[in-house]
Amino acid sequence: MKFSNINLLEELARPELAPLLSAFHERRYARQAIVFSPQYDDDLAEQETQKPREDNFVFIVKSGLVRIYLSYGDREFTIALLKPGDLYVSHSNAFVQVLEDAVLLLLDTPTFNRCMMTIPEFTVSIVRVLGGMLKSSFSIIDGLALRDVTVRLARLLIDLAHENDDNSQERLIRLPLSGEMLAQTLGTSRQTISTLLTDFTRLGILQKEQRGLYRILDENRLRELLH
Amino acid sequence: MKFSNINLLEELARPELAPLLSAFHERRYARQAIVFSPQYDDDLAEQETQKPREDNFVFIVKSGLVRIYLSYGDREFTIALLKPGDLYVSHSNAFVQVLEDAVLLLLDTPTFNRCMMTIPEFTVSIVRVLGGMLKSSFSIIDGLALRDVTVRLARLLIDLAHENDDNSQERLIRLPLSGEMLAQTLGTSRQTISTLLTDFTRLGILQKEQRGLYRILDENRLRELLH
DNA sequence: ATTCGTCTGTCAGCTACCCGACAAAAGGAC
DNA sequence: GTCCTTTTGTCGGGTAGCTGACAGACGAAT
Known part of the structure; x- marks a missing residue:
């Protein structure tokens, strides 16, 4: 990225x-x-x-x-x-x-x-x-x-979380691009990105604040996805 | 490569x-x-x-x-x-x-x-x-x-053919690695490489001389696979 | 407030390729 | 020549992800 x-x-x-x-x-x-x-x-x-x-x-x-x-x-x-x-x-x-x-x-x-x-x-x-x-x-x-798309997305989210170190207490992630553009960055489709973000939300790892803005609820579990 | x-x-x-x-x-x-x-x-x-x-x-x-x-x-x-x-x-x-x-x-x-x-x-x-x-x-x-694996393999074969420019009349390709290693170079499985090489042979694009040595019968058709 | 364009979530069918398995072929060592 | 290891071709079942489609959400412009 x-x-x-x-x-x-x-x-x-x-x-x-x-x-x-x-x-x-x-x-x-x-x-x-x-x-x-x-x-x-x-x-x-x-x-x-x-x-x-x-x-x-x-x-x-x-x-x-x-x-x-x-x-x-x-x-x-x-x-x-x-x-x-x-x-x-x-x-x-x-x-x-x-x-x-x-x-x-x-x-x-x-x-x-x-x-x-x-x-x-x-x-x-x-x-x-x-x-x-x-x-x-x-x-x-x-x-x-x-790797597969799950790992690639998890990596991106962790990178983004660390770029916003001033929000380190909040772990808020503002996605810098639309879903379509993010998909092009990860070599996948928009639909898959949408599905995975929803999966992460259902798993309690992320919480959607508003469009393009997520909070990381459980960074350790996000990191576990890297393996 | x-x-x-x-x-x-x-x-x-x-x-x-x-x-x-x-x-x-x-x-x-x-x-x-x-x-x-x-x-x-x-x-x-x-x-x-x-x-x-x-x-x-x-x-x-x-x-x-x-x-x-x-x-x-x-x-x-x-x-x-x-x-x-x-x-x-x-x-x-x-x-x-x-x-x-x-x-x-x-x-x-x-x-x-x-x-x-x-x-x-x-x-x-x-x-x-x-x-x-x-x-x-x-x-x-x-x-x-x-791209998909077919294109990646076609590219490799064309590159190899051009590296052996001294054989330009013959268009013989000596694969420098085993099928398994080639697969690792193209991000695919050994079985897929084997299948594709067989496909190219059936299509009249390649002819297998011996293990690891192929002749290109129709380079134009090989190049068409790039699109 | 309304309209419009873009973005997003979801669905179901499809596909490129993986994977484990097995047998045959090939090459090297003895 | 024999034996062993590696390589290769093939098969069939499985899957991660794609694709087209549709409806709803959202934000910007008027």
Whole structure:
């Protein structure tokens, strides 16, 4: 769901990275805007013989919410949601969409490559971000290949509960997306998410406060679902 | 299946990277050896509060075949097979196992971090490798979340056919793993792989030459299965 | 307050694939 | 050649989850 804990806005606020920050171009996008749409080719084997893409890009979310997702026909799978401070490096055929009005700091590829050679601190940050993206991707693969939807949903709920640590006494979870969008994040259908949330409620693990807002009544039992 | 096209052995052969090459320690492993076994904790939410792992590591495969995989109970999912020249940076709870006697060039974390700050060429190579790993991971996620097993197998076969470009007239595919291991790479069961290979054979797409060796009779029809 | 569009819960039929099991085939060791 | 282990192909029953559909709930706009 989220790629990395590194806040690039804080990193770029450091004085030695000031020239780098000035190289980014600020751009505004309205909600639902598709920032990046890959030239998707179903024939994956041909990718090896294609020229390297010249329109790779890097951006940092300054404000808003951005979704990284894969798409095939009418099916979509959300890989990550990016919040302010998050950086994304495009290396694949993933779509980029703004879910809430956003401001992005964009960096063109030649500048990106030059900065990597001349500003080691930046490059190390990029490595850390890529490492976080990789770890998150492995976790997604683990969920899809080795677990079932119940575990994936339980994981999401626990993650969300911990993101709202200021509500730690209440254990309230505000689902950041509609059921349909959550389903796309967990690789399942909206109906299954609805069914499972109802199951968790009947089991006394959750209590629905209102649409999209749940209270965790028994976190230990939620954690038991992880096994 | 494979992470990146970058051959680090060739990269490290460049004169300016000689000090870096000398920092690697050479280590031998017998087939089946587990090189790295994570302290796997089922409770993923706790990972945010854990100390950073001190035993992250980097290695380059000098010879042999190495498998990167995830494991849960008796289920396993293979993320990648590394061949000579491939580099792996551990950032997650993946296992590392030697499938064929291997020689690895290992780099400890402090040296790794120091070299990243002092040798920009190395850092850029790391970024490119991580980018390749990420792209490959996205492709795996795409296959697991948005496609079915037929597509995943067809992709694998096409990839393998293109890796053996020296046999381009023959379109012979030597499966590098047993049916069971292939199933673990595609997130399915051995029986399903067997059934699908038989289906492809009955459809006139493949012809079985011997165990583990197939000829592609109709590559266009194999590619049609990708849609 | 009303209307409309989106979201949600539920249902029943369907399906892609799993799983345990067994027999046959294949390859390697002796 | 024999023996043993691993691999492979096949079968039939079972299941996690999908899918289309419908009605109700909810929130925003007017």
